[in-house]
Amino acid sequence: QESLLDIQNLTLSLRDQNGWVEVLNNVSFSVKPKEILGVVGESGCGKSMTALSILRLLPPRDARLGGQILFGGQNLVTNSESQMSRIRGRHISMIFQEPMSALDPVFTVGYQIEETLMRHFRISKKEAQERAIAALDSVGIASPRHVATLYPMSLSGGMRQRVMIAMALVCEPQLLIADEPTTALDVTIQAQIMDLLLDLGERTGTAIMFITHNLGLVAQSCHRMVTMYAGQVVESGPVKEVIAEPRHPYTAGLLSSIPDSRRARGTLPSIPGRVPSLRAMPEGCRFGPRCGYAVPPCQAPQAIELSGHREVRCHRWDSLELERLGA
Ligand code: SF4
Ligand code: MG
Numbered sequence: 001q002e003s004l005l006d007i008q009n010l011t012l013s014l015r016d017q018n019g020w021v022e023v024l025n026n027v028s029f030s031v032k033p034k035e036i037l038g039v040v041g042e043s044g045c046g047k048s049m050t051a052l053s054i055l056r057l058l059p060p061r062d063a064r065l066g067g068q069i070l071f072g073g074q075n076l077v078t079n080s081e082s083q084m085s086r087i088r089g090r091h092i093s094m095i096f097q098e099p100m101s102a103l104d105p106v107f108t109v110g111y112q113i114e115e116t117l118m119r120h121f122r123i124s125k126k127e128a129q130e131r132a133i134a135a136l137d138s139v140g141i142a143s144p145r146h147v148a149t150l151y152p153m154s155l156s157g158g159m160r161q162r163v164m165i166a167m168a169l170v171c172e173p174q175l176l177i178a179d180e181p182t183t184a185l186d187v188t189i190q191a192q193i194m195d196l197l198l199d200l201g202e203r204t205g206t207a208i209m210f211i212t213h214n215l216g217l218v219a220q221s222c223h224r225m226v227t228m229y230a231g232q233v234v235e236s237g238p239v240k241e242v243i244a245e246p247r248h249p250y251t252a253g254l255l256s257s258i259p260d261s262r263r264a265r266g267t268l269p270s271i272p273g274r275v276p277s278l279r280a281m282p283e284g285c286r287f288g289p290r291c292g293y294a295v296p297p298c299q300a301p302q303a304i305e306l307s308g309h310r311e312v313r314c315h316r317w318d319s320l321e322l323e324r325l326g327a
Contacts, residue, residue: 003030004174004207005054005092009067010077012046012053020064021278023049025231027067028303031175031207036198038218038239039211040254041228044275047211050228051177053077055094056084071175090120093168097180099160102167103152109136109163110148113170120171135166139196158189165197172204179211194221215254219243224309227251230276230286233303237310247306247317249291285314293320 012024024046031037039047052058054069054076069076072091074083096102104112113132117123123131129148136144139162152160161181168176178197182190198221201208210222218225218239225242227235227250235248246252253271273290276282282289288297293316303313314320 001032004033004035004071005031005209006070007050007054007068008070010050010053010069011066012049012058013064014049014058015062015064018279022281023231023278024053026303027228027231027233029226029233029236031209033174034201034205034207035224036201036208036210036222038215038222038225039209039228040213040215040218040225040251042213042275045228046231047228048179049231051094051179051209051211054177055088055092056081057094086120089116089168089173090171091173092175092177093171093173094177094179095161095164095168095181097183099157099164100152102164103160105151105153108149108151109155109167113148113163113167116167117170131170132166135170136163138169138200139163139166140192141166157185158193161185161189161193162196165193165200169200169204169206173206175207175209176201177209177211180213181210182217183212183214215243215257227254230281231278232286232313233311234287234313235311237306237308241308241310247310247312247320248287248314249293249320250287252320253290287314 008028010024010027013020013022027050041047053065056076065077110132113135114128117128117131133144133148136147141147141162182193222239225239226233227248229250235251246255271290284300285298288294291297298315301313301315303311305311
């Protein structure tokens with residue numbers, strides 16, 4: 001099946017006080033129409049940076065992109081800012097962990113959804129108002145006409161997240177990028193928001209790129225998955241197969257930490273150590289210092305294509321045994 005979004009050898013470098021540093025290294029994966037793709041990995045592995053690169057939401061003077069992000073016949077890496085502003089919110093939209101970063105505190109939620117619509121469609125204010133209310137209704141908000149008149153600050157976290165989803169989907173984009181959309185919410189609300197997202201995705205035919213450190217959620221809800229580690233894709237494939245038989249030690253380690261998915265980010269019971277800092281990438285395999293398979297660590301592996309639409313970046317993919325990780 002033809003891809004909706006096709007990322008090929010994406011690289012990203014960012015500049016701070018200490019100069020340029022590489023954040024993404026040859027990231028390649030695709031999203032198919034209507035698909036739900038999970039992107040997993042610990043904090044600091046490049047998941048959010050990949051999302052921000054797709055929408056080109058990084059400061060242009062301090063971010064350098066290479067490779068290709070193909071979408072609708074365009075390469076988003078080289079698109080102009082005006083081309084991107086026609087895509088953002090209309091063809092690709094994004095929701096974040098913290099809705100207040102996307103909602104403007106000084107405008108009512110109804111007004112903000114109307115503005116999103118009127119930026120992309122030639123419709124009257126009246127029609128925009130009606131569609132905004134319908135959008136609030138579609139995300140399960142009980143009195144949408146009233147909520148439309150409220151400011152974001154007067155809503156609960158769960159309600160704000162619903163409003164952000166309504167705003168993200170109101171233009172019926174082909175792709176929704178959801179970056180840890182439920183992480184800041186309490187557990188029951190998390191489940192409701194997740195169900196809502198999946199249901200809306202199915203109803204509108206919007207593909208969802210679902211970014212999370214919670215592999216349990218991916219196992220429940222996604223069709224395919226991508227594991228990222230230290231700025232690279234280390235494994236990808238259909239969720240069922242990857243979970244039944246992970247080929248990369250990092251995916252295997254993430255899997256064995258599923259039961260305690262609320263553990264503090266950055267620590268995993270089955271994988272000793274931490275994600276390396278961008279300025280101190282290990283020589284050779286980036287996962288090497290934490291890998292229970294290779295002492296000393298291997299040379300840097302390339303991505304290897306396996307049968308069944310799977311890919312893995314590990315020399316020893318075919319000898320992976322879960323016991324050796326203490327799983
Ligand atoms: Fe471990 Fe070697 Fe595979 Fe890297 S390539 S994950 S060091 S076994
Ligand atoms: Mg993140």
